[in-house]
Amino acid sequence: MPERITLPIADIAEESPDVRTLSFTHPLAAEPGQFVMISDLKGDEKPFSLSDCGGGSFSITLRRVGPFTRRLFDARRGDLFSIRGAYGSSFFVHSGRVLLVGGGCAVPPLFFLCRRLLAAGAEPTVVNGARSADALLFERRFQALPLHQLTALEDAPEPLTAVDAALRLLQNNRFDALYAAGPEMMLASLISNCGALDYQLLIERYMKCGIGICGSCTLDPLGIRACVEGPVLPRATVEQLTEFGVYRRNSSGARVPVNARRSCEQ
Amino acid sequence: MVTKIPSGECMDATLRTRFLELDLATPLVLPAGVLGTSFSSLLACARCGAGLVTTKSATLTERTGHPGPVVVETPAGLLNAVGISNPGIAEVLREVAVYRRHTAVPVAVSVFADSPADFAELARRVSDSPADLLELNLSCPNVSGEFGAPLAGSPDTVAAIVAAVKHAARLPLIAKLSPNVTDIAAVGRAAEQAGADALCAINTLGPGMVIDTELGLPVLSNGSGGLSGAAIRPVAVRAVHQLAQSVGIPIIGVGGVCNAVDAAEMLIAGARLVGVGTALWSGGIELFGDIGRNLLAYLNRRCYPDPAAVPRLEPSHA
Incomplete structure (x- = not known):
């Protein structure tokens, strides 16, 4: 069963005016399509699909929409988040x-x-x-x-x-x-x-x-x-x-x- | 002590169980608060082997519940504070009506309110629906910031609500009790005397708290939450045993049941039916089928013809 962990943001990438990618350094066991639940423990938690995972780190990519995603969007390197997962089913990987x-x-x-x-x-x-x-x-x-x-x-x-x-x-x-x-x-x-x-x-x-x-x-x-x-x-x-x-x-x-x-x- | 019966290999046991005039295919129950939001999840549990399913608690009007995190895993269970999210009684009963079109497996509608009058109004609405049973959630530990201490804390309050609902309801009435009281037997007796047809025990234990040591904050947005899962089973077994000594109405035993041995333990403690909730987290809804099969094997091995024939633990063990 995946555990809840608390991790600092290791890196932030600007993707568009209202979309950012947050990366975390942690050897998360996850497959494409799976998601993590992320919270700052200040009154909300949401699921985010993994946009990348491997080599000892993983990332999520989020759009600034409501109060909670705004807090995530505005977070800085080193800010801590409670993360649990990875959860859910994953894509079957074809080879053709x-x-x-x-x-x-x-x-x-x-x-x-x-x-x-x-x-x-x-x-x-x-x-x-x-x-x-x-x-x-x-x-x-x-x-x-x-x-x-x-x-x-x-x-x-x-x-x-x-x-x-x-x-x-x-x-x-x-x-x-x-x-x-x-x-x-x-x-x-x-x-x-x-x-x-x-x-x-x-x-x-x-x-x-x-x-x-x-x-x-x-x-x-x-x-x-x-x-x-x-x-x-x-x-x-x-x-x-x-x-x-x-x-x-x-x-x-x-x-x-x-x-x-x-x-x-x- | 459990009454000694010569242990042999019988073949003709059944899981069929009578409960408040209903003939249930199994004594296994989906308790309130787990999965029961949509007709389809209730139906999935019924098809997997639940003999009775219970909706999430409904209120008169829609509630979004607490923001996340609403659940945190603990070493032997879950701590949750969902906050009675539900779309309101009208929508819940619409889901129940759809459910009823697909199956004859009985369904209980759980309701929550903060006054006898609102409980009575909910009872009237449920009585006009295709639901089979009405359950009163008197014991949610997660909304005290909004509604004050759980109603099941006081025998007098429980009696007042049960009496008001009994007057309004045309369905058999189950009172769901809290373990977080000094004397659960006194609360159970008060519910019975006020007209409850059955008891359901227990709701979650606590409330408890989990603190994140990096952020220095409680993990649940509500701060605290109710503990469920294997960790609370001994408390539930004791509560059911204590209630069984104190009341004559049937009891749904709920709390930490994960397998057929746990279910048998609940029956011996004095439960007529057995809830399986948090265990579905790791076991999936297929657990109803697994527990049913293994419970049937237990009945056959012990030569008990049905779940109601499992000898109860005698008095004075609590």
Whole structure:
């Protein structure tokens, strides 16, 4: 069982005007798609997918959204945080030609996945989607890896969504598997157009305990938990979910429509 | 001492258990506060072998609960202070209605309020729903900043609430008690005399506190929280035994049950049903099936025809 640890921030990287990567020095045992629960013990705790892990350190990448992520965003090197995990399911790492599709601040966990895919001998193509050029994340990090990257910007002179970019690639190329992370409506649109291709999705639900006991993040109608059986779900599971792309539960457990909330709004 | 029965190999034991006019497939219960937010998680527990499932406690209006961290792991359990997050009784009963369309496994709705009048209103609402049982959460240790000391601390308060609810409810009534009292038997008797149909014991122990030594702050945002898990099982077993000597109504024994031996221990202590909560953290909901199978093997090995036939510990052991 993973333990809770208290670690200082070892490094901070600016990714965009409102996104930063925080790195911690600790040999965390984790796989791509897994998350950690992070708190400053000053009144909040949230789950964050790992954007990288290995070689004795790990990192998370966060967007400044609410009071808590603002505190994390404004934290300085050496500031201490309570961290528990890694929790949840992880991506199955294929070794063939694979397509990764990410949108917004859900892109960074796909970077960690790419490292593992490359180590397994896979040939990854990454569609890196963002609303605008200054919101684009990890472009240079992906460039440093031996893979093909395609950026999709919604506000470019020739606007392109990550889904449209992915579907064009799927039309003209053969892929063995698809990995995707991003706003739920984006994921729903992607999977409804990807034919018979095997896929895995990184999904988001409101999590409280992170260890499968509180019931906040259960998925209808299976009753599985996004924090234990997820957050990475295979196609066979996603196809059985009646709530995916439709509704989710908020912090009280009440159902709210999915499109009322974008990705990463911690 | 446990009554001695010649130990043989019987084959025809059943887990079926009668409880308040209900015929349960197993004596295993999903207690309030664990997983029971959505119809689908209740359903998953029922399908895995829970004979009765309980919703998370519902209040009249929506509550978001405490901010995180709401849980921290301890050496033999969990400390939690979720703060009774729930979408409000109307939404909870909507989930119960969906649950009922999928299964006949009985469901109890747990409710929480800070006055007899609000408890009674909740009881009326639950009575008009497809729920089978009503459970009164009189014992949450994690909202005292907001509501004062847990209601189950005082036999008089418990009696007042149970009486008010009994008047309003058309469903059998379970009072969930706190171990954090001087004399749990007195509270149990007060609940019974006021009209409770069953007791559930125990809620979490404490409250306790875990401090982060690097940050110098409590880990839980609430500061303190209730302790659950294997660490509290001896306290729960003693409380159930003590209650069983003091009341005539059936008891749901809850607290640190992790396997069939623990479940059998609860039955011997005097429980009619046995809750499995925190153990689902490491064991998963499949634990209901595992415990059920092993409990059935225990009944067969001891030649007890069903869980209710397990001989109770005699008085004067508390």
